[in-house]
Amino acid sequence: MRKIILIAGPSGAGKTTISEYLTTCYGIPRVVTHTTRPARVGETPGVSYYFETPESMSRLHLFEKVTYGGNQYGSSREGLDRAWEKSDLVSLIVDIAGARSYLEALGDQVYFLYVTGDLATLKERMLARGDDPEKVAGRLAGAELNELPADLAPQAHVLVNQNLTKTEEKLDEIVKKLRD
Numbered sequence: 001m002r003k004i005i006l007i008a009g010p011s012g013a014g015k016t017t018i019s020e021y022l023t024t025c026y027g028i029p030r031v032v033t034h035t036t037r038p039a040r041v042g043e044t045p046g047v048s049y050y051f052e053t054p055e056s057m058s059r060l061h062l063f064e065k066v067t068y069g070g071n072q073y074g075s076s077r078e079g080l081d082r083a084w085e086k087s088d089l090v091s092l093i094v095d096i097a098g099a100r101s102y103l104e105a106l107g108d109q110v111y112f113l114y115v116t117g118d119l120a121t122l123k124e125r126m127l128a129r130g131d132d133p134e135k136v137a138g139r140l141a142g143a144e145l146n147e148l149p150a151d152l153a154p155q156a157h158v159l160v161n162q163n164l165t166k167t168e169e170k171l172d173e174i175v176k177k178l179r180d
C-alpha cells in the first residue's frame with residue numbers, strides 16, 4: 001500500500017533534517033507543494049515548489065491551502081501522486097492543520113510523525129540556523145508552535161529529536177516497519 005510520512009512539529013524541531021535523511025538514506029521523496037509566490041534565485045520549479053498562478057492554483061485538487069504574505073501555498077493530490085509514482089513511500093512536512101486534513105483524507109495510508117524537543121533547544125537551534133531573533137519568539141508561541149492537539153495525539157508517533165544518532169536509529173526502525 002502506498003504510504004505517506006507526514007512530518008509535523010515546531011520550528012527548529014528537525015523536520016527538514018529528518019525529511020532529508022529519509023531522502024538521502026532511503027530514497028524517500030518529499031512531496032513538492034505549490035505556491036503562487038515568484039521563484040527565488042536558485043529555486044528550481046518542480047523541486048523547491050511548483051510555481052503557480054492564482055488561476056492554475058485554483059484548478060488543483062488541494063488537500064489544504066494557506067495564505068502567507070499575500071501568496072497562496074498548498075499541497076495537492078497531483079503532487080502526492082507524482083511523488084508516489086517515484087516511490088510507494090513518500091514524506092511531506094506539514095503544519096498541524098495540514099496534518100489533520102491528510103489524516104482525514106487518507107486514513108491509514110498516513111504515518112503521522114510528530115517531531116519535537118524542549119523549547120530552549122528549539123530556540124537555540126533556530127538562532128544557530130540564522131533565523132531572525134524577533135521571529136523566533138513568535139514561532140514558539142500560539143498556533144505557530146504547532147503543538148500536538150489532544151485529539152490527534154492517538155494517531156501521532158512522537159519523536160523527541162535530541163541526539164541525532166538516536167533519531168536516525170528510530171527512523172531506520174520506522175522505515176523498516178513501513179516497508180515490511
Ligand SMILES: Nc1nc2c(ncn2[C@@H]2O[C@H](COP(=O)(O)OP(=O)(O)O)[C@@H](O)[C@H]2O)c(=O)[nH]1
Nearest residue numbers: 033034037064065066068073074075094095098
Ligand atoms: N500549509 C502549507 N504550508 C506550506 C505549504 N508549502 C509551503 N508552506 C509554508 O509556507 C511558508 C512560507 O514558505 P516560503 O515562501 O518558501 O518561505 P520560507 O520557508 O519562510 O523561506 C513556510 O512556512 C512553508 O512551510 C503547503 O503546501 N501547505
Ligand SMILES: Nc1ncnc2c1ncn2[C@@H]1O[C@H](COP(=O)(O)OP(=O)(O)O)[C@@H](O)[C@H]1O
Nearest residue numbers: 011012013014015016017125129161162163164
Ligand atoms: N538532533 C539534532 N541535534 C542537533 N542539531 C539538530 C538536530 N536536528 C536538527 N538539528 C539542527 O537544528 C536546526 C533546525 O533543524 P531543521 O531540520 O531545520 O528544523 P525544522 O525543519 O523543524 O524547522 C538545523 O540547523 C539542524 O541542522
